[in-house]
Amino acid sequence: MVHSMTAFARHSREADWGSLHLELRSVNQRYLDLNFRLPETLRDLEPTYRDALRGKLARGKVECTLRFEPSAVGENLAVNRERLAELARALVDVRSELPGVAMPDALAMLEHPGILYAQGIDLETVKAAALELFEAALGDLIAARAREGEQLAALIELRLNGVREQVNAVRELLPGILERQRAQLLERLEQVRAELDPQRLEAELTLLAQKADVDEELDRLETHVNEVERQLKQKGPVGRRLDFLMQELNREANTLSSKAVVAESTRCAVELKVLIEQMREQIQNIE
Numbered sequence: 400m401v402h403s404m405t406a407f408a409r410h411s412r413e414a415d416w417g418s419l420h421l422e423l424r425s426v427n428q429r430y431l432d433l434n435f436r437l438p439e440t441l442r443d444l445e446p447t448y449r450d451a452l453r454g455k456l457a458r459g460k461v462e463c464t465l466r467f468e469p470s471a472v473g474e475n476l477a478v479n480r481e482r483l484a485e486l487a488r489a490l491v492d493v494r495s496e497l498p499g500v501a502m503p504d505a506l507a508m509l510e511h512p513g514i515l516y517a518q519g520i521d522l523e524t525v526k527a528a529a530l531e532l533f534e535a536a537l538g539d540l541i542a543a544r545a546r547e548g549e550q551l552a553a554l555i556e557l558r559l560n561g562v563r564e565q566v567n568a569v570r571e572l573l574p575g576i577l578e579r580q581r582a583q584l585l586e587r588l589e590q591v592r593a594e595l596d597p598q599r600l601e602a603e604l605t606l607l608a609q610k611a612d613v614d615e616e617l618d619r620l621e622t623h624v625n626e627v628e629r630q631l632k633q634k635g636p637v638g639r640r641l642d643f644l645m646q647e648l649n650r651e652a653n654t655l656s657s658k659a660v661v662a663e664s665t666r667c668a669v670e671l672k673v674l675i676e677q678m679r680e681q682i683q684n685i686e
Contacts, residue, residue, distance in 0.1 A: 400549070400632075401548035401549065401551060402541075402636075403543075403547035403548040403551055404427040404428065404459035404460075404544065404638075404684055404686050405425060405547060406541075406543035406547065407425075407540070408539035408540040409423075410536045410539070416469065416520045417467065417468050417469040417470040417520070417525070418467075418470075419466070419468075420465070421465045421529070423461065423463055423536045424461070425460065425540060427459060427460070427684045428459050428460035429458070431459060431461070434460070434461065434462045435464075436463070437465045438465065438512070439513035440513075441525065444465070444526060448463055451533065455541060456541075457635070457636040458638060459686060463533075465532075469520055478509075482514055483508070486508060486514065544686065547684075548686070551684060551685055558674045559624050559628060561670070562620065562648070562675070565667045565671045565674070569655070569664055570617060572667075573613065576664060613654075613658050616654050616658070619647075620648065620652070623644050626644055627641060630644070637685065638686050642679070642683075645682060649672065652671040655668045655671065656668035656672070
């Protein structure tokens with residue numbers, strides 16, 4: 400089943416200790432790119448989140464944002480002296496390198512991540528809730544990617560049918576194209592009233608027919624279309640394979656275009672390239 404790389408999920412939790420808000424966003428990316436914005440007090444959840452995402456997703460740029468708002472009831476704010484000392488040492492280094500830079504005031508330092516923390520809150524309980532929240536959001540994200548993937552697959556199927564229609568149209572035109580070429584060549588030769596060598600003429604006509612024969616290109620187009628349909632039904636990531644097949648389809652469409660000798664076959668070749676480009680754009684979002 401095809402999955403999109405574009406999706407969004409959000410979950411929240413309210414409790415006596417405060418509130419948690421978690422968002423997961425994913426967009427298309429060639430590889431799996433994970434980014435996290437977590438509060439300092441819950442920073443150690445990142446490896447668990449990262450492993451879970453790697454286990455479920457193969458491609459896409461994913462942003463995970465977790466916000467924690469402690470409850471003000473029955474809590475005391477305390478200063479993380481260790482963190483404050485680290486910040487103070489960093490500020491001394493900055494001042495030595497850049498004497499003219501203004502230093503932050505006390506309030507600004509207290510707003511720095513990790514300086515203030517809430518006493519009286521069981522962080523293990525909060526972390527357990529944050530993990531449950533993440534699992535629920537990840538489930539929703541995967542479901543959303545599957546729903547959009549299903550829609551993308553349907554759009555691609557429509558265009559695959561369009562490719563088949565163009566291939567069939569060229570097949571129907573082919574005998575007439577070859578006959579028209581033969582007649583046009585004979586007409587031009589008659590106009591110049593050249594002395595014709597029948598064997599040479601037949602050889603030239605045969606060569607012309609071979610150059611205009613696109614049966615192989617049409618066969619390969621049909622083969623690639625069948626393979627795209629097969630890939631759309633496979634389990635697991637198929638985006639890269641589909642992207643490769645679009646390149647192959649485009650190659651055959653270009654060859655068909657170069658061999659086009661009448662307006663009808665030219666129009667078919669152009670329509671093929673349009674359909675293939677539309678599919679390629681959709682496939683950029685497939686995992």
